[in-house]
Amino acid sequence: MNKTEDMIQTIELGFSYPGEGGAPVLQGVSLTVERGSFVAVLGHNGSGKSTLAKQMNAVLLPTEGKVLVEGIDTREEARVFEVRQKVGLAFQNPDNQIVATIVEEDVAFAPENLNIPQEETARRVEYALRAVDMWEYRTHSAHQLSGGQKQRVAIAGIIAMMPHCIVLDEPTAMLDPVGREEVLSTVRRLNRENGITIVMITHYMKEAAMADRVVVMDKGKVVLDGTPREVFSEVDYLESLGLEAPQATTLIHRLRGDCPSLPADVLDEEEAAQAILHLFEGVAG
Amino acid sequence: MKDITLGQFFPGDTLIHRLDARVKLVLVILFIVELFLVKTLCGFAFMGVLLALAVAISKVPPKMMLRSLKPLLLLLAFTSVLNLFYTKGDPLFTIWKLTASWQGLELALFMMLRISLLIMASSLLTYTTSPIMLTDGMERLMGPLKALHVPVGELAMMMTIALRFIPLLVEETDKIMSAQKARGADFESGGVLKRAKALIPILVPLFVSSFRRADELAVAMECRCYHTSGPRSRLKVMKMCFRDYVALAVMLAAIPAILLGTNQVLFSIIPSALG
Ligand SMILES: Nc1ncnc2c1ncn2[C@@H]1O[C@H](COP(=O)(O)OP(=O)(O)O)[C@@H](O)[C@H]1O
Ligand SMILES: [Mg+2]
Numbered sequence: 001m002n003k004t005e006d007m008i009q010t011i012e013l014g015f016s017y018p019g020e021g022g023a024p025v026l027q028g029v030s031l032t033v034e035r036g037s038f039v040a041v042l043g044h045n046g047s048g049k050s051t052l053a054k055q056m057n058a059v060l061l062p063t064e065g066k067v068l069v070e071g072i073d074t075r076e077e078a079r080v081f082e083v084r085q086k087v088g089l090a091f092q093n094p095d096n097q098i099v100a101t102i103v104e105e106d107v108a109f110a111p112e113n114l115n116i117p118q119e120e121t122a123r124r125v126e127y128a129l130r131a132v133d134m135w136e137y138r139t140h141s142a143h144q145l146s147g148g149q150k151q152r153v154a155i156a157g158i159i160a161m162m163p164h165c166i167v168l169d170e171p172t173a174m175l176d177p178v179g180r181e182e183v184l185s186t187v188r189r190l191n192r193e194n195g196i197t198i199v200m201i202t203h204y205m206k207e208a209a210m211a212d213r214v215v216v217m218d219k220g221k222v223v224l225d226g227t228p229r230e231v232f233s234e235v236d237y238l239e240s241l242g243l244e245a246p247q248a249t250t251l252i253h254r255l256r257g258d259c260p261s262l263p264a265d266v267l268d269e270e271e272a273a274q275a276i277l278h279l280f281e282g283v284a285g
Numbered sequence: 286m287k288d289i290t291l292g293q294f295f296p297g298d299t300l301i302h303r304l305d306a307r308v309k310l311v312l313v314i315l316f317i318v319e320l321f322l323v324k325t326l327c328g329f330a331f332m333g334v335l336l337a338l339a340v341a342i343s344k345v346p347p348k349m350m351l352r353s354l355k356p357l358l359l360l361l362a363f364t365s366v367l368n369l370f371y372t373k374g375d376p377l378f379t380i381w382k383l384t385a386s387w388q389g390l391e392l393a394l395f396m397m398l399r400i401s402l403l404i405m406a407s408s409l410l411t412y413t414t415s416p417i418m419l420t421d422g423m424e425r426l427m428g429p430l431k432a433l434h435v436p437v438g439e440l441a442m443m444m445t446i447a448l449r450f451i452p453l454l455v456e457e458t459d460k461i462m463s464a465q466k467a468r469g470a471d472f473e474s475g476g477v478l479k480r481a482k483a484l485i486p487i488l489v490p491l492f493v494s495s496f497r498r499a500d501e502l503a504v505a506m507e508c509r510c511y512h513t514s515g516p517r518s519r520l521k522v523m524k525m526c527f528r529d530y531v532a533l534a535v536m537l538a539a540i541p542a543i544l545l546g547t548n549q550v551l552f553s554i555i556p557s558a559l560g
Contacts, residue, residue: 059507081510089508096501099509101294101449105417108520110509115518122520139296143452157509 005071007165007197008033008056008087014064015051025051026220028065033165033199038191040208040228041201043217044242049201052217053169056199057087070164085114088158092170094150103145103153104129104138110161121160128159131194132186148179152186159190165197166190173203184210205232205246209267216241229265248272293452294415300528301343301413306422308529309410315536316406319543320399328547329398335539336406345412353408354401361397368393416448418521425523439513446502457494461487 008031015026025048033039043049054060055067058074067074069083076083091097100106107128111121129135132152137145142153151171158166168187172180184207190196200211208214214231216224218241224231232238232245235253244250252266252275259279266272296302304312316332323329340350354361374388411419424441431437462472465486472483 054504057508059504081512084508084510089505091501091505093501095453096498097505099449099502099506100445101416102296105415105520109506109511112517112519113510113512115516117518118520118522121518125520141294141296142449154505161509 005035006032006068007035007037007070008199009068010052010055010062010065011068012065013052013055013062013067015055015060015062017051024220026055029220029222030065031215031222031225033197035164036191036195036197037213038188038198038211039200040211040214041199041217042203042205042208042214042231042243047217048220049217050169051220053089053167053199053201056165056167057089058083059089081114085161086163087165087167088161088163090151090155090158090166090168090171092173094147094154094174097154097157098142098150099157101141101143102138103134103140103142106142106153107138107156107160109157114161124160124162128156129153131159131190132156146179147175148182151175151179151183155183155186155190159194159196163196165199167199167201169201170203171200172207205244206268209246216243228267232267233264252276293412295345295349295412296415297344297413299343299413301339301409303528304532305523305525305529306414306418307425307523308525308532309414310419310422310426312532312536313406313410315540317403319536319539320402322540322543323395323399323547325547326394328543329395329402331539331543331547332402333398336402336409339409340405343409343413345409349412350405350408353404357400357404361400364400365393365397368396411448416445418523420444420448421519421521421523436513438517450498453498454491454495458487458491461490 010029010031013026013029013031014024016022016024029052041049041052051060055062055074056069058067058069058080061075069086072079072083072086074080074083098106099109104125107125108121111124116124125138126135129138132155134149134152134156137149137153142150145153155166155168155171166187171187172183175183187198187200188210191198198211200207202208209228209232211228214224214226214228215222216231216238223241224234224237232249233253235245235250238245245253246267248269248271249266252262252272253264255276256262256264261282262275262279266275301309316335320332323332340347369385369389369392370383372386372389372392374386377385377387377390379385414422420441423444424437427435427437427440466472470483470486472480474480475483
């Protein structure tokens, strides 16, 4: 395999659901997800984020353009399982992703489907459960876990396929703050330590700020694409799309009306405080 | 609703937990067959002891065994009353125009014991066998039916999913009921028709959410490479060992014991002067 090959590449991707009068849900989406990167996808409801996610592992197929997963065209029917192993997809509601009652049996579901021999399946289950820090719960019933734990089990179920990339569709939307933090730190660790490429769809700006790169979608198109700093500095444009930049960014943006010397690309409270302090020091000095 | 124990599993590491799932399934089937061969109180006592022994070994709390009967109390009471009054025989007592008979009393008692033991034995099976092992066991036992193009693997997968979703749907029903009650819905009073009508606002949201769940689950399974063609491997491989053969032998030996032993004991609740 070519090492420099991109993880996922969409080329002028267009898609419309059958029926529905054929209104396009995705239009001319050209995106490249680099190997090992952490990409966040933002956009308000109905902008086509989930549809894009399903295009990335051949659950949906392009009606225009194409999607390449490590160079494999997702429309190649014979290689669909290969594509789904490379790019795992996790959803919002863990309850609707967990197939088996017992944690370890659920995590084994994908390797079993792939007819992986027993010892290797057992090894993968252990690796996956350790990667999400749920190994102690392997014999528990999934029903009795907390939301964050369930979502980590669901992610382990995907890791057991040994994917190179995991696409998460609003994985924290149904969780309480504690569960959300558990899942986020797990995702970050998978990216940094296990070298898994991450594409995370989210509603929360703070989560998007963790990524190397933020892609903003609107009406089925990519409208912004850059580092969190670049994207969040477009405070007014984001607002016009029904999105809000992180509070700290918005605050500094408002202050810039009076103090243009403040930086435009503040990401969090810490940086905002530093910028304001710096401004005062400048005035005093 | 919290009483529903169907398909629950209590992980453990006892002899009963470790028995091969296929063997446990066959044991339960044999046990049920034997329950229908039993014709005397002595026989039921024998079956009861057998089950109690298994429960004791499995360390499942006896309270859980009794709880499995709770949803069936109404059915048990109903069949008992029917048996008591509709069996012809020596009169025991009369209420209004209905006469209970000694034979009816015996039949009612036997039927109640039979159903209770049957339910408890099946519950012990699901309490001590993980759902995957259970459905795997069924799949293996039904393996020969594959030759007749019965989709055995898919049926087993359906079972797995059903067992997984029972507690979830029970919980959801509870939630919807509380939500409707908070809005003033009344499920406890009124005639049968009124109560049935009151269930509609529960069933409709439950169905809608079940379909949504099914849709999402199907996509999630697809994402994890589920397919119905070709073989699937297993995390846990089933292997019969010595204890499995011993358990089978015991349950098989119980058949002649019942037919030649307990059924010959001429002990009946019907006073001999009448019989
Ligand atoms: N299964 C489907 N069939 C038809 N239309 C759909 C389906 N799923 C989503 N859509 C439509 O596609 C558009 C984009 O939806 P989606 O990709 O779910 O957006 P997002 O995840 O950003 O909220 C919406 O207008 C939605 O109504
Ligand atoms: Mg969505």
